[in-house]
Amino acid sequence: MLTAYIDESLRRRSDDCHVYAMAAVIVDSTDHDDIRVSLQALRIGKSPRLHWREETPARRLAVTKTLTDLPIRGIVTVYLHEKETRTERARRRCLEALLIELDQAGVASVLIESRSPSQDHLDLLLLMGARKARVLSKEIRVSWRSSHKEPLLWAADTVVGATTWWLDGCADCFDLLTDQVRVICLE
Numbered sequence: 001m002l003t004a005y006i007d008e009s010l011r012r013r014s015d016d017c018h019v020y021a022m023a024a025v026i027v028d029s030t031d032h033d034d035i036r037v038s039l040q041a042l043r044i045g046k047s048p049r050l051h052w053r054e055e056t057p058a059r060r061l062a063v064t065k066t067l068t069d070l071p072i073r074g075i076v077t078v079y080l081h082e083k084e085t086r087t088e089r090a091r092r093r094c095l096e097a098l099l100i101e102l103d104q105a106g107v108a109s110v111l112i113e114s115r116s117p118s119q120d121h122l123d124l125l126l127l128m129g130a131r132k133a134r135v136l137s138k139e140i141r142v143s144w145r146s147s148h149k150e151p152l153l154w155a156a157d158t159v160v161g162a163t164t165w166w167l168d169g170c171a172d173c174f175d176l177l178t179d180q181v182r183v184i185c186l187e
Helices: 029-040 057-068 087-104 117-132 152-167 172-177
Strands: 002-011 018-028 073-081 109-113 141-145 181-186
Touching: 002 029, 002 087, 002 152, 018 029, 018 087, 018 152, 029 152, 057 152, 057 172, 073 087, 073 152, 087 109, 087 117, 087 181, 109 152, 117 141, 152 172, 152 181
Parallel strands: 002 109, 073 181, 109 141
Antiparallel strands: 002 018, 018 073
16 A cells, blocks of 8 residues: 655745745555654654754755665655745645645555644645545545654655755755656646
């Protein structure tokens, strides 16, 4: 059974379009435990999780290199938008496109990093609307969890972080992932 773990990244750029991106890391259920162990081993000290923005450039590279050795693949949806576009609109565009891709890829279960109960509810409303419009099947299960409780969300955080940094001209980490990750730019 395939499960996808989703995280997002927002880059506000003063001199250009803003970037909203969502990454799904797809994992076979037989590999979950081994991948969790590999990711947990990357934490430093008592840090409860890995987080792209909190890591040094050298650590980002080390974490990304670890991902290249793991049995994962990723899909990233990217929405470049004007400053006036609301963040929730950009999120909806990325999330809907990503869920449709995952559904078509045969993913049975999706776990999205939780933001807050009210924001998770907005995602749920999008999910219900997509099912009602029949662009998303009813078979795919979606739930939300804190990244402090699910290390596989750290992999999605790394993939989406590497992608947004690549879009800003820092390609070191993303270049390592090109064989495992597909990027979809939305209009």
